[in-house]
Amino acid sequence: PPPPADWVGVGGMGISRLCMNSVIYTVNQQLPGPTIEVNEGDTLVVHVVNGSPYPVSVHWHGIFQLKSGWADGANMITQCPMQPSAKFTYVFNITGQEGTLWWHAHSSMLRATIYGALIIKPRAGPSGYPFPKPYAEIPIVLGEWWNRNVDDVENDALLTGRGPVKSDALTINGSPGDQTPCGGAGMFQLEVEPGKTYLLRIINAAVNAELFFRVAGHAFTVVAADASYTNPHPTDVIVVAPGQTVDALMTASAAPGRYYMAARAFESKTVANPPPFDTTTATAVLRYRGVPDYAPAAMPALPPYTDVVTAGRFYWSMTGLVRPGDPVVPKTVDHSLTVTFGLDTAPCAPDQTKCQGFSVVASMNRYSFLFPDKVSLLEALFRGVPNVYSVDFPGSPPPLPAARKVTSVRKVNFNDVVEVVLQNEGYSRALGTENHPIHLHGFNFFVLAQGLGRFDPRMKSTYNLVNPQVRNTVAVPASGWAVIRFTANNPGMWFMHCHLDAHLPLGLAMVFEVLNGPAPNLLPPPPAGYPKCH
Numbered sequence: 001p002p003p004p005a006d007w008v009g010v011g012g013m014g015i016s017r018l019c020m021n022s023v024i025y026t027v028n029q030q031l032p033g034p035t036i037e038v039n040e041g042d043t044l045v046v047h048v049v050n051g052s053p054y055p056v057s058v059h060w061h062g063i064f065q066l067k068s069g070w071a072d073g074a075n076m077i078t079q080c081p082m083q084p085s086a087k088f089t090y091v092f093n094i095t096g097q098e099g100t101l102w103w104h105a106h107s108s109m110l111r112a113t114i115y116g117a118l119i120i121k122p123r124a125g126p127s128g129y130p131f132p133k134p135y136a137e138i139p140i141v142l143g144e145w146w147n148r149n150v151d152d153v154e155n156d157a158l159l160t161g162r163g164p165v166k167s168d169a170l171t172i173n174g175s176p177g178d179q180t181p182c183g184g185a186g187m188f189q190l191e192v193e194p195g196k197t198y199l200l201r202i203i204n205a206a207v208n209a210e211l212f213f214r215v216a217g218h219a220f221t222v223v224a225a226d227a228s229y230t231n232p233h234p235t236d237v238i239v240v241a242p243g244q245t246v247d248a249l250m251t252a253s254a255a256p257g258r259y260y261m262a263a264r265a266f267e268s269k270t271v272a273n274p275p276p277f278d279t280t281t282a283t284a285v286l287r288y289r290g291v292p293d294y295a296p297a298a299m300p301a302l303p304p305y306t307d308v309v310t311a312g313r314f315y316w317s318m319t320g321l322v323r324p325g326d327p328v329v330p331k332t333v334d335h336s337l338t339v340t341f342g343l344d345t346a347p348c349a350p351d352q353t354k355c356q357g358f359s360v361v362a363s364m365n366r367y368s369f370l371f372p373d374k375v376s377l378l379e380a381l382f383r384g385v386p387n388v389y390s391v392d393f394p395g396s397p398p399p400l401p402a403a404r405k406v407t408s409v410r411k412v413n414f415n416d417v418v419e420v421v422l423q424n425e426g427y428s429r430a431l432g433t434e435n436h437p438i439h440l441h442g443f444n445f446f447v448l449a450q451g452l453g454r455f456d457p458r459m460k461s462t463y464n465l466v467n468p469q470v471r472n473t474v475a476v477p478a479s480g481w482a483v484i485r486f487t488a489n490n491p492g493m494w495f496m497h498c499h500l501d502a503h504l505p506l507g508l509a510m511v512f513e514v515l516n517g518p519a520p521n522l523l524p525p526p527p528a529g530y531p532k533c534h
């Protein structure tokens with residue numbers, strides 16, 4: 001196939017949302033940014049020009065980056081960001097994965113507006129799908145909108161030592177929809193042919209919100225999640241956490257008319273007075289061909305914000321579709337880690353000039369991740385730069401009085417099998433616990449089991465080792481857990497972090513260092529033009 005078109009680049013664009021005009025930074029003057037479509041096996045070449053005043057890196061969320069870890073785009077993990085007016089070309093091969101992924105800025109809160117779909121079709125095209133070929137395929141990119149400049153929102157959050165203020169709207173394909181003030185502007189509308197089946201490629205690109213998604217009068221059959229095929233899973237509600245994707249077939253089998261599609265937050269915090277979250281509903285419209293624009297539209301009933309049962313039923317009931325040649329669950333484990341993560345309180349730091357009373361830190365095993373500031377971890381690994389990180393990420397929380405701020409890495413050998421019990425547990429009674437979607441770069445993992453409460457080793461007997469879901473992001477509910485397993489078959493530095501962007505600067509992250517394997521499983525040197533650090 002021909003190479004995809006070059007990007008015009010990251011830059012400012014004027015936009016009107018919620019009755020306000022503002023300038024936001026996007027790619028190619030589009031919100032969401034351009035959809036990139038490739039076939040499995042392709043090499044993708046993306047020239048990025050940074051026309052924004054901010055340092056930027058772009059992450060290809062869910063792409064394995066096999067032996068191309070330099071192109072992963074994780075700010076200060078695999079590269080220093082592109083400075084304003086700098087350029088960088090990301091080159092990587094996409095093999096062994098199909099479905100819906102996405103790309104987003106991986107530097108500060110810029111991913112609020114710098115994001116788009118990345119669709120990987122089978123080599124053979126749609127005839128290679130393990131489900132009936134849909135009539136059309138529609139990206140549904142869910143997002144989150146702030147009226148203020150998101151860089152200012154984030155800087156304020158850093159000064160207060162808490163998370164950023166809640167967003168002003170949720171969005172579907174860039175628009176909050178007509179249930180919000182002036183929300184009609186840019187509302188997404190999908191015209192459907194009666195009787196035809198559509199593949200909705202649903203992406204949660206929201207910054208901090210897990211979401212429920214429904215279409216009035218229509219049901220779905222989920223066929224993939226995180227670019228991994230699932231056994232067909234019928235449902236009338238989709239639940240999707242930031243970082244996750246869901247591919248769902250939907251047949252236009254209702255009476256011809258107009259129907260809202262709607263998205264709203266799912267938030268199961270276990271404290272009496274949870275911090276405020278965005279409670280708006282984003283809408284778009286599904287209109288049958290020939291039905292006029294002014295016809296009334298039916299609204300779907302969305303679950304209550306805290307509906308853990310509906311979310312659990314969706315998240316926990318899917319199974320992976322196993323086809324001949326697909327990777328199977330490795331039976332033996334080389335590293336077995338329990339990672340307990342959540343929020344904790346800490347004294348205000350001197351630079352947190354707007355901090356009142358206490359600040360919030362987030363940690364994994366009480367290690368609060370500190371981003372390096374002079375060199376990326378991958379470059380430090382490759383060049384042997386000393387004193388950039390420590391390889392002491394613990395397998396269980398050390399008895400520290402409070403979180404320790406450290407650039408902590410867990411070293412594993414090439415092809416080691418890593419199993420992680422992800423335990424969502426707050427360290428502070430005042431803050432309680434909340435949902436955390438945990439995302440791993442560089443690998444898909446098998447989700448062997450999930451549950452509420454504290455993980456009990458006796459749960460091992462319930463592991464699905466036959467056809468577990470395969471994902472890159474698992475939504476671990478407030479006071480819940482998940483067990484994941486993956487083979488570290490890709491040399492490099494791979495970030496594992498909460499995909500609520502608010503928790504990244506707070507430190508809810510760690511890194512796996514995967515050593516080179518025997519040739520040819522070696523990480524090559526950095527590509528030409530690899531961004532210099534400043």
Ligand code: C2O
Binds near residue numbers: 059074106439441495
């Ligand atoms: Cu989608 Cu580290 O991110």
